[in-house]
Every structure is written in C-alpha cells, then in structure tokens.
Amino acid sequence: MSNARETEVAILGAGMTEWGKWGKPFVEYGVAAIREAIADAGIDYSDVQFVAGAATVRNGYPGYVAGATFAQAMGWTGVQISTSYAACASGTQAIASARAQILSGAVDVALVVGADTTPKGFLAPSKGERGDDPDWLRFRLLGATNPTYFGLYARRRMDLYGATPEDFAAVKVKNAQMGAMNPRARYKKAFTAEDVANSPVVADPLRLLEICATSDGGAALVLCSKEYAAKKGIANPVKVRGISTVTPTFPNQLIDMPNFATDSAAGVAHVGPSFKDSIAAAAYAEADMGPDDMDLAEVYDLSSALELDWIENIGLCKEGEAEKMLRDGDTALGGKIPVNPSGGLGAFGEAVPAQAIAQVCELTWQLRGQSGDRQVEGAKAGVTANQGLFGHGSSVVCVR
Amino acid sequence: MSKPQVSAKPEWFVHDGEPPHLIGTQCEQSGTYHFPPEYTMSRAPGFADSALTEVQLSRTGTLWSYTNAGYQPPSPYVPVAEPFEPFAIAAVELAEEQMVVLGQVVEGVSADDLQVGMEMELVSAPLFEDDDAVHMVWKWKPVSSGATEGANA
Numbered sequence: 001m002s003n004a005r006e007t008e009v010a011i012l013g014a015g016m017t018e019w020g021k022w023g024k025p026f027v028e029y030g031v032a033a034i035r036e037a038i039a040d041a042g043i044d045y046s047d048v049q050f051v052a053g054a055a056t057v058r059n060g061y062p063g064y065v066a067g068a069t070f071a072q073a074m075g076w077t078g079v080q081i082s083t084s085y086a087a088c089a090s091g092t093q094a095i096a097s098a099r100a101q102i103l104s105g106a107v108d109v110a111l112v113v114g115a116d117t118t119p120k121g122f123l124a125p126s127k128g129e130r131g132d133d134p135d136w137l138r139f140r141l142l143g144a145t146n147p148t149y150f151g152l153y154a155r156r157r158m159d160l161y162g163a164t165p166e167d168f169a170a171v172k173v174k175n176a177q178m179g180a181m182n183p184r185a186r187y188k189k190a191f192t193a194e195d196v197a198n199s200p201v202v203a204d205p206l207r208l209l210e211i212c213a214t215s216d217g218g219a220a221l222v223l224c225s226k227e228y229a230a231k232k233g234i235a236n237p238v239k240v241r242g243i244s245t246v247t248p249t250f251p252n253q254l255i256d257m258p259n260f261a262t263d264s265a266a267g268v269a270h271v272g273p274s275f276k277d278s279i280a281a282a283a284y285a286e287a288d289m290g291p292d293d294m295d296l297a298e299v300y301d302l303s304s305a306l307e308l309d310w311i312e313n314i315g316l317c318k319e320g321e322a323e324k325m326l327r328d329g330d331t332a333l334g335g336k337i338p339v340n341p342s343g344g345l346g347a348f349g350e351a352v353p354a355q356a357i358a359q360v361c362e363l364t365w366q367l368r369g370q371s372g373d374r375q376v377e378g379a380k381a382g383v384t385a386n387q388g389l390f391g392h393g394s395s396v397v398c399v400r
Numbered sequence: 401m402s403k404p405q406v407s408a409k410p411e412w413f414v415h416d417g418e419p420p421h422l423i424g425t426q427c428e429q430s431g432t433y434h435f436p437p438e439y440t441m442s443r444a445p446g447f448a449d450s451a452l453t454e455v456q457l458s459r460t461g462t463l464w465s466y467t468n469a470g471y472q473p474p475s476p477y478v479p480v481a482e483p484f485e486p487f488a489i490a491a492v493e494l495a496e497e498q499m500v501v502l503g504q505v506v507e508g509v510s511a512d513d514l515q516v517g518m519e520m521e522l523v524s525a526p527l528f529e530d531d532d533a534v535h536m537v538w539k540w541k542p543v544s545s546g547a548t549e550g551a552n553a
Contacts, residue, residue: 124474131409134436140476141409141527141537142502143469144489151467152491159465159516204468204488204511250445251432255464255491255500260436265498267431268444 013041029218054114087388091356151203179347215349242287
C-alpha cells in the first residue's frame with residue numbers, strides 16, 4: 001500500500017499494570033491502566049470520544065461487555081463504545097476498531113483497554129455439557145489443553161529442524177533476563193537453564209517454566225489522529241502504521257487450538273503463505289514495510305519453543321533457521337533484532353484480552369526510548385505478532 | 401457383569417464398526433474432507449452448492465507430531481486414574497484426506513516411544529467409565545507397537 005502514512009494513527013498514551021495473580025476484579029486492572037494511559041497522553045478522560053474494550057470470557061457478564069464496563073467504571077460520559085472478542089487477539093481487534101473510528105473521521109481520540117483476572121492452572125472451557133463446542137470437546141475427548149498444542153509444535157521443531165530442549169530453555173532464559181529488567185513483569189527472576197530442566201514436564205518436550213502462566217493484568221492505549229497529536233504539541237509521536245486481523249485461507253494445514261483436525265488439502269491445494277506466515281505479512285503490507293525494517297519484535301511466546309516458530313513466521317529468518325538466530329544471540333538484547341525485550345509471556349504470563357495491547361505498549365515505550373535497562377538502542381520500528389484460538393491473526397507495526 | 405461400550409461421540413466415531421472409524425464428510429465437487437463431519441456447507445471456497453457425503457476416514461496415517469499430558473487436564477476431561485497417569489497425544493496425517501487428526505495415544509505407549517513419521521493406526525479404546533457404560537473413543541496406536549489397548553480392533 002503506497003498510502004501507508006495516510007492510514008497512520010498516533011499513540012498518545014500507554015498504560016499498563018504490573019502483571020500478577022491477585023484475584024482482584026478485572027475492572028480494577030483496566031481502570032489503573034486507563035488512568036496511566038490518560039495521564040501519559042496528557043488528556044482528560046472527558047476528551048475520550050470512543051472506548052474500545054477487549055472482552056474477557058472468564059469474569060461473567062461485565063467481561064463480555066468490556067467496553068461498557070470500563071466506560072461505566074470511568075464515569076458515564078455518553079462516550080461511544082465497542083467490545084471485541086478474539087481470544088488472545090482481542091486487543092488487536094480493539095485497536096483496529098479504534099483506528100477505524102479515527103481514520104473515518106468520526107472521532108479524534110479513542111481509548112483501547114483490556115484486562116483480565118484468571119483462574120489458577122490450565123485455562124478451561126465454559127462449564128456445562130457442551131457437546132457442540134470444539135473447545136469443550138477437546139478437553140473431554142482428547143484431554144487436550146492449550147499446552148498440548150504447544151507441545152505438538154515443539155516436538156515437530158525437534159524432529160524436523162533439530163531443535164533441542166536446550167534451545168527451548170535458552171528462549172526462556174533470554175526472556176527471563178529481559179523480564180528481570182521490566183518493572184511490570186510478573187516474574188522478575190532471571191531463571192537459568194538448570195531451573196528450566198528441573199521443572200516438571202507439562203506437555204512433552206515442554207516443561208513448566210517454558211509454558212506461559214495465566215496472569216492478572218490490564219493494558220491501555222490512547223490513540224488519536226495525527227492532527228490531534230500535532231495540536232497537543234507532539235511533533236513525532238509513535239504511530240500505528242499497520243494492523244493485521246487476518247484469518248486463515250482454506251485449507252489451513254496447521255493444527256490450531258481448539259481444533260480436532262486441520263482442513264483437508266485433498267480437494268483444494270493451499271496457495272500462498274501459511275496462516276501463521278500471513279499474520280505479520282498483512283501488517284507489513286499495510287505499513288509498506290518489511291521484516292528488515294524492524295528493530296524489535298514482540299511475539300506470542302505461549303511456550304518457549306513457540307517463539308522460534310514466530311521468529312520465522314514474522315519473516316526474521318527462513319523456516320528452520322530460528323535456532324541459529326537464537327544460538328547466535330541475534331534475538332537477545334543487543335542482537336540484530338531483539339525479540340520480546342519486554343520479557344514476553346514467559347515473564348508476564350497471559351492476561352488474554354490485555355496481552356495484544358500490552359505488546360503495543362512495549363513497542364510504544366521502546367520507540368520513545370523509555371525502556372530503561374531493556375531499551376533496544378535506536379529503535380525506530382517494531383512489530384507484534386499474536387494468534388487467538390479459532391483462527392484469529394493479530395499483528396501491529398508501529399513506527400516513530 | 402460387564403458394562404456396555406458406547407461411543408463417547410457417536411456423531412464422530414463408530415466404536416463398534418468393522419473396523420472402528422471416524423466419520424467425516426466429503427465435498428462431492430472439490431473432494432475436500434471435513435472432520436468433524438460438516439453437513440451444512442462445504443468449507444472449500446467456491447463449492448457452496450456441492451453435496452456433502454458421509455464417509456469413513458482413513459484408519460492409518462503418519463505421525464505429524466506428538467506430545468503428552470503431564471498434568472491432569474481440567475474438567476470436562478474425566479479422570480481415569482488416581483493418581484493421574486500421563487498419557488500421550490498424537491497428531492496423525494491421513495494420506496488420502498491430506499489432513500491431520502488429533503487423538504490420544506493408546507495406553508502403554510509414551511511420548512518416548514514415538515517419532516515424527518511413524519505409521520499409526522486408529523483403534524477403539526476406553527476414554528472413561530461411568531455407572532452405565534464404558535465410553536469409547538478413537539486412539540492412535542503405532543502400527544509396530546506391542547501395546548495391548550485397542551487390540552480388539
């Protein structure tokens with residue numbers, strides 16, 4: 001797209017709680033993140049014309065109507081709202097919803113927010129006898145949890161590309177080192193390879209310290225038109241330049257949560273990039289940029305091994321070469337392209353509707369040069385990548 | 401008196417077939433298969449008006465990948481052993497259908513016994529038991545394995 005600059009919106013403010021496991025109402029985390037983002041933006045909440053909420057399905061009705069829930073918590077102002085649910089990709093859909101409002105000219109200032117309070121242990125499906133819900137059935141008929149799928153991908157990397165358990169542990173160690181420098185991370189311990197090896201196997205070959213936890217947390221962004229940012233005296237804001245919320249193309253040949261099977265390629269051959277390869281590609285295309293233009297990446301390391309898949313999926317190297325990048329230190333802080341300088345999910349755990357927004361918060365602080373010890377020097381552009389179960393792609397390209 | 405065996409998901413799996421098999425549907429015009437069976441409309445773009453025919457899916461394939469459940473999955477998984485015994489889970493690629501289908505691996509075969517590319521076959525094996533019946537499900541078994549579960553298949 002040649003008009004990438006015309007489709008940019010500015011990020012005026014970013015806010016995010018520390019991630020943890022406190023069991024407080026999710027609204028509290030969201031409100032804390034909103035207040036920080038509003039203050040960071042230098043505006044008053046009454047200036048917000050649109051609230052895009054990312055929903056949570058684990059906190060009852062208020063979670064399903066997150067946009068209204070946060071608008072009420074902030075004090076009704078008559079503000080217009082939307083609520084998005086796309087599993088782990090919910091945050092990106094909320095960002096896309098806010099951007100559409102701004103680019104259409106309907107509003108100048110929009111707030112994006114997501115927050116979650118999670119139960120202990122595995123994420124489980126909705127209760128009841130739900131014999132037509134694949135997410136329920138996979139637990140009943142297969143005993144397949146989310147880590148089951150991560151284990152399948154990891155084992156395939158080992159058998160196809162020669163990845164080793166030591167490689168997977170090295171991803172965790174790298175991200176733990178970065179998380180130890182991030183005050184908002186839940187886990188601030190610089191775990192060692194030995195710590196990983198001593199943790200129990202959850203889904204062969206992955207161990208407990210390599211599977212992301214479920215966390216509480218909230219993240220928020222204030223987005224606005226570039227004109228509004230200029231009016232506020234922000235000459236060079238961080239900008240959202242590309243967003244991807246793509247779905248797969250038929251036939252999707254990679255087994256995805258919560259499915260029992262892939263699509264069949266017996267009748268119709270798959271053409272073009274795989275679903276996971278198409279996710280960031282769509283955001284790059286919209287931004288009129290490519291992986292070589294990126295200075296950092298925040299990817300969805302639901303497991304340590306999955307980060308290696310993402311490195312390839314977002315185009316940082318060819319398929320089967322991520323282990324080499326990792327071993328060469330290319331993805332560490334100070335390397336060619338640091339991946340997950342926030343510490344990633346390994347250091348945060350997953351607060352589902354907040355997570356994709358949190359990725360963009362990290363890009364915002366990195367591109368502003370506000371990331372302290374974990375700062376990627378001279379970062380001018382970054383990409384996020386994420387995927388929500390049931391076929392949700394999610395990627396955002398930000399520039400400054 | 402032994403309890404009757406029933407399929408844990410009769411719409412998808414025929415446990416007492418000769419042999420036991422998964423039920424899929426095939427789009428007549430494109431040839432695409434669907435599992436779970438799809439009856440409303442072909443998912444192959446452009447074949448909306450094609451008829452969907454019920455078919456038995458292939459019972460053998462090659463191991464695409466595998467893992468295990470090291471911890472007891474949450475409900476609605478029904479615990480079968482106290483304390484919990486880890487079990488393996490396989491993703492098997494069916495050659496004819498060109499699709500990957502998940503299933504538990506039969507008892508007695510662990511992740512250590514598996515390797516990508518192995519030949520696997522589908523068998524009927526107990527998933528759990530309640531007061532009324534033994535609920536049977538499809539499981540994957542290495543063709544070369546000496547595992548006894550599902551040996552009746």
